[in-house]
Amino acid sequence: MATIIYQSNTGSSKKYAEMLSEKLSLPVYSLSQAESVNPDEEIIFFGWVMAGDIQGLSQLRQKFSNIKCICAVGITTNEKNSAEVKEKNSVTEPFFALPGDFHIDKLKGMYKMMMSMMIKMLKSKLKEKPAAESEKIMTIFENGVDQVSEDKLDGVIEFLG
Ligand SMILES: Cc1cc2nc3c(=O)[nH]c(=O)nc-3n(C[C@H](O)[C@H](O)[C@H](O)COP(=O)(O)O)c2cc1C
Structure with missing residues (x-):
């Protein structure tokens, strides 16, 4: 069973994380509340994009190594933009770019x-x-x-x- 963790500023990444949690009956935590989560746990991550950087991803990587997929939430999710975000953040895991609110x-x-x-x-x-x-x-x-x-x-x- 995987755990969902998110980093959100205005609520879009949180909404996606909570929707997925509800849909798949998986536990969900904000990154700042994730201290109690076992470091070996499989993680599904949602983080908002700021100037091309997926917020919270580097902190997440410091604690968790078993990351199942990374979902970046930003305004623009066209192919070019998504590929740039993936590369800039050195994402090697399965990657999804999701459109957020602004x-x-x-x-x-x-x-x-x-x-x-x-x-x-x-x-x-x-x-x-x-x-x-x-x-x-x-x-x-x-x-x-x-x-x-x-x-x-x-x-x-x-x-x-
Ligand atoms: C300072 C700032 C920089 C941003 N930079 C980007 C960006 O580089 N690419 C992008 O697609 N969206 C960018 N956005 C838009 C946010 O990623 C978008 O509004 C997202 O839905 C925010 O997620 P949240 O509601 O979980 O905080 C930026 C927003 C802010 C405030």
Whole structure:
């Protein structure tokens, strides 16, 4: 039996982890609450993506070596982006990129500042050189998006058998 662990900032990774827990009747913990989990336990991990880095993954690896699969939750989950995230985080385990929610007003402190800077940079870049993909991301940054739904877990569930 595997254990689900997640690292979430605004709740998307948590929602996916809890949905999977409910569906497969598996225990679920946030990374900070996972001290009691046996280090030999098989782990299904959900972590949100920040500037290409899967949050919590390096801490997870320090304690657990038996990682069954890694699910990265971010705004963009196209093939190119997912391949970049997988490579940047040296993921060798089975990997799933899942679309998460984004609402700028849910962000606090450093994350809000980082995102405001990213939006400014993207805006000036778009002025110089319009690009359809960046326009799409800009709309998401400005208007927010809800993308979490149970059907997005189908691939993970199929893999877990
Ligand atoms: C500072 C910051 C940087 C982000 N960088 C990325 C990124 O590089 N790639 C991506 O797909 N999403 C990125 N996102 C979007 C989040 O990964 C997305 O909103 C995700 O759903 C958050 O998961 P959570 O709700 O579990 O915290 C970023 C968000 C913030 C606040």
